[in-house]
Amino acid sequence: MSASLFAIGTFSASGAPFPGLVVGDRVLELPGGTVRTLLDDWERTLPRLVELAGSATGWQPLEGLNVHAPVEPRQVFQSGANYRRHVIDLVVAHREPDDPRSEEQARADAAEMMDRRAAEDLPYVFTGLPSAITGPYDDVVLPSWAAKPDWELELAAVIGREAYQVSREDALDHVAGYTIANDLTAREAVFRRDMPEIGSDWLRSKNAPGFTPVGPYIVPAGFVDDPSDLRLTLSLNGEVKQDESSKDMIFDVARLVSYISGFARLLPGDLVLTGSPAGNGMHWGRLLRDGDVMESTITGLGTQRTRCVAEGAA
Template structure:
């Protein structure tokens, strides 16, 4: 029997369906899932379809209802094993963090150094010094992802025919529950409804515009193909994750651990990332703030994704996602 890691807290929120039926928001308690469309307190106007995003837009009033439901001792209307698990939320916006794990940035700098360039030891030392300066200046590096790249936690990841170097990047993702605009770091976590897992698949050969080096990076093509952001399986309320800076991020490729690092290695923590993003844009309920990926991606190992590979990603207390890579035919 398949074993999944335990979730933090007594319940989680997700999006499910019976087979190919309509997705619905569900409350997961143990192995049971309650269809939240059946809860009178959560209903929306007739003719509308209740989604997890609707619940996040009313998070302050919805969360106490979820607590009462979880404590009421109801038996799940569905068994989790009988359901399909979808991305827990369909976000309006995805804010992504780059170069946010110290060891990961150092490893990437070494991997991207041209053949015959600077010695690895020098690259590591110079990059480590740069990380120290960044942490002191307090300026994260963030960019925007497309919601159309999101796929389910157990869906296939399709490697496009044009993608030569697909790579994995498992990340902790914060899910916004209250609108956030120009919030200070000390108040930023008050706007986070919960946490989930994201895998930020990247076409490594397209990250840098070699035809226009003065322009720099091309995040559109390198990160936003359909299925390039597996998300979930669930949204675990923030109250059950007391310290997002002390979680283990682990990715296994065909059973072998490739990434296995603590979020303590982040240069900028969740609060600083949410605050920084909110200085420019208004973060909305359901939006995702991806916090960067730790060391151990394919570029580090010299082994990139192939047709048939199986990725298994876990973050402490947030569950497990499993995605099979499928090569698109040319």
């Protein structure tokens, strides 16, 4: 994309939130409703944004504005077990106390499973609730019932053109841009102890209000050279916990979008979360607590910073 680098987001001052064009430390308020409205007509919106990014008037300082989640999606699709090293770490961390395998054997078994999944070409995707989304600088309330709240930094693709049964080769044509998501998980609620045969319980484990901080902005896809070669870094209280390349993904963005579109209709503004790299709290033996501060960055997409607050103390 031949243009000044820009992003789009949702902001407010003292009034209602508005869509804004971000260039450096300046914001230009955009007419026409919401960021999702812009994404609904992305093919015509994008050239206009390129023009506006070079305009000289109407800008206001970014400093002092409230930054909200950049878009309110209709649907949220979440990819699980999509980073090789992350899944191996989780298999080891979630071993039952009576598991007879050594750590080395558990890692070898998980690695074999990852190889098999890649060969079978079957991503693992589930749906999340838009009500779990919060802004990139908002406090994250840790529910009183969540005994093991964990972080999961993820690259999120933002849909800009309806997609249904699209090929992998055409899938990225339906992506408007990318943003940052932290897909928090209550680890103790992932697996149903009362009936393990029914599998994972994503409703309880991932959809508490505010459990998915998103943003700060949406960076157009044309400014992201290769979504499969980005660095994801999350720090907890200043200490790096996740630091990985999206090269470690088993299924890339194009494959995920294509796969999801084979079963569901992706709509403009929808989010596709692409999985989390190694370095979660379960790996470190350190889960989230009241007062913790998470800072997350992805190459070219900015930084989000959120503070954890125990329910009742917010």
